[in-house]
Amino acid sequence: PLQATIISLFEERERCHAETISTEVGIPLVMARKKLSFWVTNGVLKETSKDMFEVRESAGTTRSRVVEEMDSAMVKIEQIRQEELESYTNFVMGLINQSGQITVERVHKLLSMLIDDSVAGLLTEDEVKAFLDKKVKQKLLCYSSGAYKKHKT
Secondary structure, eight states: OOOHHHHHHHSSOEEHHHHHHHHHHHHOOHHHHHHHHHHHHHHSSEEETTTTEEOOOOOOOHHHHHHHHHHHHHHHHHHHHHHHHHHHHHHHEEEEHHSSSOOOOHHHHHHHHSSOHHOOOOOOHHHHHHHHHHHHHSSSEEEEEEEEEEEOO
């Protein structure tokens, strides 16, 4: 997700300006600041001056330890994202019951409007596809002709 992309920029550099992150990631500056504040709140980054961020290294903390903490935080974000998507299973099933079938693109558009991106970042179409494919493996849905349908039991 977006949070992982942003923090990965700090693996190769000590500090980075929010505007640079905005440009490199291709998001508005306001969103870059918001995503950076997540890492500041979690103690991974610190803001040294207006919009300038660097990896927080306390006494006795090595660079590799900070990278480990970043990796751990990214895993946590992914877990939160998966849990959040799971909570929308009934919503997706309702959409399919209503229309008979639905495409990944449509589910992505509808979920993107519902899901708060403050914790887990922006929802991608690939994540929605993986979520729907998981429902196919669980035999809740089936996939045919580019659309997902309710699995017939």
